[in-house]
Ligand SMILES: C[N+](C)(C)CCCC[C@H](N)C(=O)O
Ligand SMILES: O=C(O)CCC(=O)C(=O)O
């Protein structure tokens with residue numbers, strides 16, 4: 130029995146076995162150095178969950194709440210929440226991590242109810258609540274997603290009957306705002322209704338949830354098919370599904386669209402959940418998913434129209450995932466703005482084109498397309514890191530206004546309202 134279990138019976142058994150504890154993983158010399166610890170263990174029964182722990186030569190192992198966790202000793206010293214190491218008013222570390230001996234090991238470990246106490250060689254004591262450790266351990270994190278989402282195709286989205294939020298409730302009540310953000314986080318799109326069709330009101334909505342991200346297109350933009358800028362968005366042409374500003378090192382987080390006027394035909398907006406499509410690729414061809422998440426690409430915006438001179442370059446893979454849990458957080462997909470591929474050799478290029486084709490096929494499945502006609506009064510928010518947009522060609526005069534939002538600040542608002550983001 131190399132774990133120290135915290136049940137009455139087992140701890141009594143352990144007392145009987147004192148000195149006879151076996152450490153199969155440890156070679157002889159280390160066994161000796163750990164022996165005094167084995168003798169000085171104190172066990173307390175935690176209320177409902179059993180806990181077991183062991184001190185290894187180079188890490189601390191803990192079993193609690195159905196999770197086996199391994200902690201590095203420097204990590205355990207570094208995350209000390211004592212008054213001298215951590216400022217709990219500002220939630221900032223005071224400890225100078227560089228002053229911690231990289232070979233540090235606790236000289237004593239003890240458990241009291243649900244608190245672990247580590248005494249370090251200089252006598253400093255670090256306390257950890259077991260639940261804090263579960264929440265903050267790598268193993269605890271790995272099982273969780275950073276952001277819960279509902280992936281959708283047209284049918285899933287329509288059947289969910291996600292309610293739009295009324296402009297007044299969005300602007301004036303926290304419940305309205307929270308309901309809106311909850312939908313936005315889950316689906317990557319959300320609508321606000323009954324908005325006066327002006328740029329000023331659209332701006333007010335945007336400012337309610339975030340900071341407006343000013344870009345080369347301005348703070349609030351207002352565009353028609355006048356080719357005032359060097360981009361096909363400023364024409365009447367159809368635009369295939371894409372995400373915007375792929376040519377920024379950090380693509381804009383959220384896009385806000387408000388159609389203020391359209392006297393003509395066509396011009397519907399296409400929305401496709403990029404994460405749903407990527408998930409299909411992961412299921413059908415995991416190695417292609419992997420390639421799309423590894424091969425770095427450039428996107429580029431070169432403009433030389435009138436007074437506007439811009440050259441933007443953004444680098445990153447099509448699929449961006451967190452390495453510890455493989456969760457997708459950003460898709461960069463814009464075939465119009467993709468630059469010359471010169472970041473990988475020819476054979477990888479070929480495999481990349483195959484993977485890109487697989488993803489494109491998924492993105493283009495008619496059942497994944499959600500079409501809406503934007504109307505004055507109905508403001509659409511799109512998660513530009515997840516949902517692709519496009520538009521049908523159109524005739525007549527069409528005026529669209531909107532802006533980009535900084536993602537950090539949308540998530541900040543969501544978290545302050547108690548949402549998981
Ligand atoms: C929305 N607004 C008209 C301002 C910008 C258009 C940017 C279009 C560009 N091709 C891209 O995808 O980023
Ligand atoms: O005209 C539209 O509906 C959208 C055009 C577009 O893709 C954009 O402005 O980013």
Ligand SMILES: [Fe+2]
Nearest residue numbers: 362372373518
């Ligand atoms: Fe766009």
